[in-house]
């Protein structure tokens with residue numbers, strides 16, 4: 650079932666690259682989703698970076714993506730709670746962690762970490778990348794770490810139907826606009 654959903658995202662990215670949007674943000678779909686509720690196709694965990702807009706990247710309209718954005722696409726309990734809500738209560742079976750090239754949070758972690766509250770983010774990224782200092786490799790490791798964090802979190806919560814969940818990672822190229830599934 651998730652293959653259909655993944656193909657829906659891939660097709661959306663192809664339309665985005667062509668500048669050929671079909672994303673439905675009309676009043677009609679707004680009213681329909683307000684009355685009948687939301688049935689998003691995927692849960693997307695992405696960076697807060699203003700160049701990384703999941704709804705645009707996957708050419709998705711109102712009600713299609715359940716999106717969580719946080720710098721460095723790192724996960725803590727609030728994000729896991731959001732994922733759990735969409736998976737368990739909205740029955741959304743596809744979870745995508747979307748990292749991106751040129752991520753400032755990953756860069757900050759690689760150059761020694763941040764200060765103040767930013768350190769909570771860079772510490773989590775450093776946990777994911779270990780001694781790696783190549784930004785592209787670090788970006789992938791950070792995505793894979795988030796995927797594993799979700800898997801582990803849900804394995805510890807048997808009330809979540811983890812057998813039905815498909816947890817994937819991908820990298821968005823901020824220059825080309827392409828999404829590489831990893």
Ligand SMILES: [Zn+2]
Nearest residue numbers: 696698752753
């Ligand atoms: Zn970023």
